[in-house]
Amino acid sequence: MMMATTRLLLGAALFAAPVVGSAQTPPPPPPAEAKTNADAYVTAAGQSDLFEINSSQIALQKSRNPAIKTFAQMLIDHHLKTTAATVKAARKAGLNPPPPALDPGATASINELQTASATDFDRIYLAQQVPAHQAALDLHESYAAGGDKAPLKASAKAAVPIVKRHIVEATKLQGSGAAGM
Numbered sequence: 001m002m003m004a005t006t007r008l009l010l011g012a013a014l015f016a017a018p019v020v021g022s023a024q025t026p027p028p029p030p031p032a033e034a035k036t037n038a039d040a041y042v043t044a045a046g047q048s049d050l051f052e053i054n055s056s057q058i059a060l061q062k063s064r065n066p067a068i069k070t071f072a073q074m075l076i077d078h079h080l081k082t083t084a085a086t087v088k089a090a091r092k093a094g095l096n097p098p099p100p101a102l103d104p105g106a107t108a109s110i111n112e113l114q115t116a117s118a119t120d121f122d123r124i125y126l127a128q129q130v131p132a133h134q135a136a137l138d139l140h141e142s143y144a145a146g147g148d149k150a151p152l153k154a155s156a157k158a159a160v161p162i163v164k165r166h167i168v169e170a171t172k173l174q175g176s177g178a179a180g181m
Helices: 001-023 038-062 064-092 103-114 118-146 152-177
Strands: none
Touching: 001 118, 038 064, 038 103, 038 152, 064 118, 064 152, 103 118, 118 152
Protein backbone atom coordinates (compact mmCIF):
# COMPACT_ATOMS: atom_id res chain seq x y z
CA MET A 1 0.00 0.00 0.00
CA MET A 2 2.87 2.38 0.87
CA MET A 3 4.48 1.77 -2.53
CA ALA A 4 1.21 2.48 -4.35
CA THR A 5 0.74 5.72 -2.42
CA THR A 6 4.31 6.78 -3.19
CA ARG A 7 3.81 6.09 -6.91
CA LEU A 8 0.53 8.00 -6.87
CA LEU A 9 2.16 11.02 -5.20
CA LEU A 10 5.17 10.88 -7.51
CA GLY A 11 2.88 10.64 -10.53
CA ALA A 12 0.80 13.56 -9.29
CA ALA A 13 3.96 15.63 -8.73
CA LEU A 14 5.24 14.87 -12.23
CA PHE A 15 1.86 15.74 -13.72
CA ALA A 16 1.70 19.03 -11.79
CA ALA A 17 5.26 20.10 -12.66
CA PRO A 18 4.48 21.32 -16.19
CA VAL A 19 1.53 23.30 -14.87
CA VAL A 20 3.76 25.13 -12.37
CA GLY A 21 6.36 25.78 -15.09
CA SER A 22 3.81 27.26 -17.45
CA ALA A 23 2.83 29.84 -14.85
CA GLN A 24 5.74 32.06 -15.92
CA THR A 25 4.95 32.74 -19.51
CA PRO A 26 7.51 34.98 -21.19
CA PRO A 27 6.40 36.78 -24.32
CA PRO A 28 7.22 34.91 -27.53
CA PRO A 29 10.51 35.69 -29.31
CA PRO A 30 10.41 38.09 -32.26
CA PRO A 31 10.01 36.71 -35.77
CA ALA A 32 13.17 35.75 -37.66
CA GLU A 33 12.77 38.55 -40.21
CA ALA A 34 13.14 41.10 -37.39
CA LYS A 35 16.83 40.20 -37.23
CA THR A 36 17.52 41.67 -40.68
CA ASN A 37 14.49 43.69 -41.87
CA ALA A 38 14.14 47.27 -40.61
CA ASP A 39 10.35 47.39 -40.41
CA ALA A 40 10.14 44.05 -38.60
CA TYR A 41 13.03 45.02 -36.31
CA VAL A 42 11.40 48.32 -35.30
CA THR A 43 8.12 46.52 -34.57
CA ALA A 44 9.82 43.77 -32.55
CA ALA A 45 12.07 46.17 -30.61
CA GLY A 46 9.05 48.34 -29.81
CA GLN A 47 7.05 45.34 -28.62
CA SER A 48 9.95 44.19 -26.47
CA ASP A 49 10.43 47.61 -24.88
CA LEU A 50 6.70 48.03 -24.31
CA PHE A 51 6.50 44.64 -22.59
CA GLU A 52 9.41 45.58 -20.31
CA ILE A 53 7.85 48.94 -19.48
CA ASN A 54 4.34 47.59 -18.85
CA SER A 55 5.48 44.56 -16.86
CA SER A 56 7.76 46.74 -14.75
CA GLN A 57 4.99 49.25 -14.06
CA ILE A 58 2.98 46.34 -12.67
CA ALA A 59 6.02 45.31 -10.60
CA LEU A 60 6.17 48.79 -9.07
CA GLN A 61 2.55 48.36 -7.98
CA LYS A 62 2.54 44.71 -6.89
CA SER A 63 6.01 43.79 -5.62
CA ARG A 64 6.76 44.14 -1.94
CA ASN A 65 10.49 43.72 -2.50
CA PRO A 66 12.54 46.94 -2.73
CA ALA A 67 15.20 45.24 -4.91
CA ILE A 68 12.52 44.16 -7.43
CA LYS A 69 11.06 47.68 -7.42
CA THR A 70 14.50 49.20 -8.05
CA PHE A 71 15.07 46.76 -10.92
CA ALA A 72 11.63 47.52 -12.36
CA GLN A 73 12.24 51.28 -12.28
CA MET A 74 15.60 50.78 -14.01
CA LEU A 75 13.86 48.78 -16.75
CA ILE A 76 11.24 51.46 -17.24
CA ASP A 77 13.87 54.20 -17.48
CA HIS A 78 16.15 52.26 -19.82
CA HIS A 79 13.43 50.92 -22.10
CA LEU A 80 11.86 54.36 -22.51
CA LYS A 81 15.29 55.52 -23.73
CA THR A 82 15.83 52.55 -26.06
CA THR A 83 12.36 53.06 -27.53
CA ALA A 84 13.13 56.73 -28.20
CA ALA A 85 16.50 55.79 -29.74
CA THR A 86 14.90 53.17 -31.99
CA VAL A 87 12.21 55.61 -33.17
CA LYS A 88 14.83 58.29 -33.84
CA ALA A 89 17.00 55.82 -35.79
CA ALA A 90 13.98 54.55 -37.73
CA ARG A 91 13.08 58.08 -38.79
CA LYS A 92 16.70 58.72 -39.76
CA ALA A 93 16.47 55.57 -41.90
CA GLY A 94 13.40 56.97 -43.66
CA LEU A 95 10.79 54.94 -41.79
CA ASN A 96 7.69 56.20 -40.01
CA PRO A 97 7.24 53.67 -37.21
CA PRO A 98 3.83 53.24 -35.62
CA PRO A 99 3.62 53.41 -31.82
CA PRO A 100 4.71 50.15 -30.17
CA ALA A 101 1.96 47.63 -29.42
CA LEU A 102 1.93 44.31 -27.60
CA ASP A 103 1.27 41.12 -29.52
CA PRO A 104 -1.12 38.50 -28.06
CA GLY A 105 1.72 36.55 -26.43
CA ALA A 106 3.08 39.58 -24.60
CA THR A 107 -0.45 40.57 -23.62
CA ALA A 108 -0.94 37.11 -22.08
CA SER A 109 2.29 37.57 -20.11
CA ILE A 110 1.11 40.97 -18.87
CA ASN A 111 -2.24 39.45 -17.88
CA GLU A 112 -0.41 36.73 -15.96
CA LEU A 113 1.42 39.40 -13.97
CA GLN A 114 -1.76 41.35 -13.31
CA THR A 115 -3.50 38.29 -11.90
CA ALA A 116 -0.51 36.87 -9.99
CA SER A 117 -0.85 36.62 -6.24
CA ALA A 118 1.39 38.79 -4.08
CA THR A 119 3.22 35.63 -3.00
CA ASP A 120 3.97 34.54 -6.58
CA PHE A 121 4.41 37.90 -8.28
CA ASP A 122 8.18 38.43 -7.93
CA ARG A 123 8.99 34.88 -9.03
CA ILE A 124 6.75 35.13 -12.10
CA TYR A 125 8.00 38.62 -12.98
CA LEU A 126 11.66 37.55 -12.92
CA ALA A 127 10.89 34.27 -14.68
CA GLN A 128 9.45 36.37 -17.54
CA GLN A 129 12.23 38.95 -17.53
CA VAL A 130 15.18 36.63 -18.13
CA PRO A 131 13.90 34.92 -21.31
CA ALA A 132 12.30 38.16 -22.57
CA HIS A 133 15.65 39.91 -22.27
CA GLN A 134 17.51 36.97 -23.82
CA ALA A 135 15.18 37.21 -26.83
CA ALA A 136 15.73 40.99 -26.95
CA LEU A 137 19.49 40.50 -26.78
CA ASP A 138 19.36 38.06 -29.69
CA LEU A 139 17.21 40.52 -31.65
CA HIS A 140 19.52 43.50 -31.11
CA GLU A 141 22.76 41.54 -31.64
CA SER A 142 21.40 39.96 -34.81
CA TYR A 143 20.11 43.21 -36.28
CA ALA A 144 23.32 45.05 -35.35
CA ALA A 145 25.28 42.41 -37.27
CA GLY A 146 23.01 41.88 -40.28
CA GLY A 147 20.34 44.56 -40.42
CA ASP A 148 19.45 46.44 -43.57
CA LYS A 149 19.47 50.06 -42.29
CA ALA A 150 22.65 51.63 -40.86
CA PRO A 151 20.97 53.98 -38.34
CA LEU A 152 19.00 51.07 -36.88
CA LYS A 153 22.07 48.85 -36.81
CA ALA A 154 23.82 51.49 -34.69
CA SER A 155 20.80 51.80 -32.40
CA ALA A 156 20.60 48.02 -32.03
CA LYS A 157 24.32 47.87 -31.20
CA ALA A 158 23.83 50.55 -28.52
CA ALA A 159 20.97 48.56 -26.97
CA VAL A 160 23.07 45.40 -26.53
CA PRO A 161 25.00 46.41 -23.35
CA ILE A 162 21.81 47.75 -21.79
CA VAL A 163 19.98 44.47 -22.34
CA LYS A 164 23.00 42.48 -21.13
CA ARG A 165 22.96 44.48 -17.90
CA HIS A 166 19.27 43.70 -17.44
CA ILE A 167 19.92 39.97 -17.86
CA VAL A 168 22.71 40.09 -15.26
CA GLU A 169 20.54 42.01 -12.79
CA ALA A 170 17.48 39.77 -13.28
CA THR A 171 19.62 36.65 -12.88
CA LYS A 172 21.18 38.05 -9.70
CA LEU A 173 17.74 38.77 -8.28
CA GLN A 174 16.60 35.23 -9.08
CA GLY A 175 19.72 33.77 -7.46
CA SER A 176 19.50 35.98 -4.37
CA GLY A 177 16.09 34.69 -3.39
CA ALA A 178 14.54 38.10 -4.11
CA ALA A 179 11.93 36.34 -6.17
CA GLY A 180 10.64 34.40 -3.19
CA MET A 181 11.72 31.13 -4.75
